[in-house]
Amino acid sequence: MASDAVIRELTAAVQRSPEAVELRLHLVDLLIQQGSVTEALTHCSAALAQDASNAAALNLLQRCTAALATGSAPEAPAVRPNAEFNWSAAEEEVSDIIGPAFVDGAAETVDGEGAADFDVVRRSDVTLADVAGMEAVKQRLEVSLLGPIRNPELMRAYKVNARGGLLMYGPPGCGKTYLARAVAGELGANFYAVGIADVLQHWLGDSERALARIFDTARRNAPCVLFFDEVDALGQRRAALSNSSGLRVVVNALLAELDTATSSNDGVYVLAATNMPWDVDPALRRPGRFDRMIFVGLPDTEARAAIVRMNLRDRPVERIDPASVAKRTDGFSGADIAHVCDTATQLAMAASLRAGEVRPVRMSDVDAALLQIRPSAGPWFDTARNVVEFANGDGTYDELANYLRRKKMR
Template identity: 50%
Template sequence: MVSDSVISALQAASRLDPDNADLHLHLADLLFQAGRAAEALAEARQVLFTQPDRLEALRLAAWAAEEAGDPQAAARYHRLNDALTGVIQGAAPLPAPMPTPVLAEADPTPEPPDARWDLQTPRVTLADVAGMTEVKRRLDLALISPLRNPELLKMYGAALGGGLLLYGPPGCGKTFIARAVAGELNARFLAVGLSDVLDMYMGQSERNLSEVFALARRNAPCVLFFDEIDALGRRRSQMRHSAANVVGQLLSELDGAKASNEGVFVLAATNSPWDVDPALRRPGRFDRTLLVLPPDAAARLALLQSQLRSRPHEGLDLSALVQQTEGFSGADLTYLVSSATELAMEEAIASGQVRPVRQADFVRALREVRPSTAAWFESARNVAQFANQDGTYDELLGYFRNQSGRNESGRGRGR
């Protein structure tokens, strides 16, 4: 979720520098991500007023107009974008939502989408995930390549089944990765949180789970993503009877006991995989795990560059910042850049003149901003060392060993 404070800071900066098209475009993108489509459209139009051939602004204006309920404006922006990019008239703009099934197109009065659930068509792919080369390689091997090569699966007598569990410290991009997987597969994306399922009335939580799986099946191909699965699928020995029934319903839906899950790809994320009910980890369910760690040096550099792209800055030593932010999550880095930007804005507001973000702003911000992942690693270390009998956390244990080896090497050089 995009921070409101970041948006407010950028709005203040855009008022001070109204001719900065890159700043307006960045603000429009963040507003769109935050679900504020009408405001995003206004910012995109501000860019198009001075740069009518700016492709990024045209695409963003089209998407924002669609979300804001103005299909005619969206169509105009799509046509302009197509004309500038040479797209054949009638072809879908790039990137485009999934093609609508023929039957739905032929129906003059299609049923409105279920307003309760946030069914999306992601416009991001794994190419938009900064760094994290090993995570993307594992995703491609475990999920994406098999889905793109079904004939190869048949040749080897293999079948793609079960779900994928993403785990790691908070703020490292697990939800964004799941969304990017949906974009990579050109599938719909349905994110489900704890509050979407649990209900105070007897039996309603189970019905909610059944409903969300049914919606995903109707909109296949669909990536069904459960965030904080440890809260929804906690060990039943630790839960009351009514809550344990929810886990039982989830197991039934994952097994496809009442309906086929063909075309439904189930991903889940958790910060505490050791709290997930063991039954959810059996074959055919969440039987594969993927560790999502804080961004490495290359990813931190890419994230810093991305965050700074539309902000005025000068004289920054990004290499030094990358070294000083080891262990920072993606959310930590975003907060760091926002904090440094706010320091520059504070001075700009006081003086009435826009000034760029400088290295000194980051030096000050780093005195306050610390990596939020330390507590998670302390808990995870105990699990990896003393509760890894079945090898579930071998990848995590390997990470700790590598870190220990690096620390030993560093101490040796210090001598």
């Protein structure tokens, strides 16, 4: 039996790489052997959500079911002649009900991410056409970034270049990272996503060297969209960092790389996302750095319906009405809607385990999930209202103010 330490390490690895199905299934096997069947069942559900026909995952789910029924963790035999579940028949049953999955028959939305591509720099095959709704945001991206870059002769005629970066801000879970990937796809450029852990290091000087390596990698792979997520954590206001000289140096290093005198950032398009733009150092928003800001608000009706489709597209569903769900989720972020879909799927799976037969996710499951889940963006908008009211003297947040006015959030 695996030790607790091994299981902890595997759990941490799965959290870091949730798309690694085989690693997750190995963890499920060890959890079943340990007797942690409920936890194993959760991971098994996540694996089947990614690959509903995975034979190993189906076999492990059978073992979980048997363990729950008997109160013990069974061994992993190759064949279980006395199994309570006939999974071959169950798979055929699932395939029969996938056909009429969505009642309105619209096309599915595909995110286009290659699961086998583990390079930090990769081509993006997502474009703005794959982003449902959000027309105002797309138009801003076209005018402020994509249009000039697509017309280099026009830039030459006006003697301007594509220097500077673009900062997307808004409530969490609303698709800022997906939009950055779409921008890379529109430009036919590589996409390099950078998180906090890629920059911030333990030892003095390592963070600055990591930042320099990141920009060097982007320059070597130009044209490249270099995307910084949660940039407020890397570029915090230096006035608030009086007791953290290390972070002040990181901010200075980021400023130097964005507006460098020793290297050329030609072909490197720097995008960043933040939930808290008011915490970003003002020097990062001066010309030549993140000199353009775009507000990314909550998904509109069309986008919400597409998010429902995307999150249920590989699961056994029956007569789900995405348009109806979209109408009932006004005020929900994209992450909230994904949580509704996951919860509905878990409810259907629990019912299948109780009944001993597979049944699809139905609107009744979605209804039950909606009773449990509330929009999560409220606290963000509370802060945003205060910023618009008391800290918008220079007009930085006029776009946010107009959004709040249209949504009657002020």
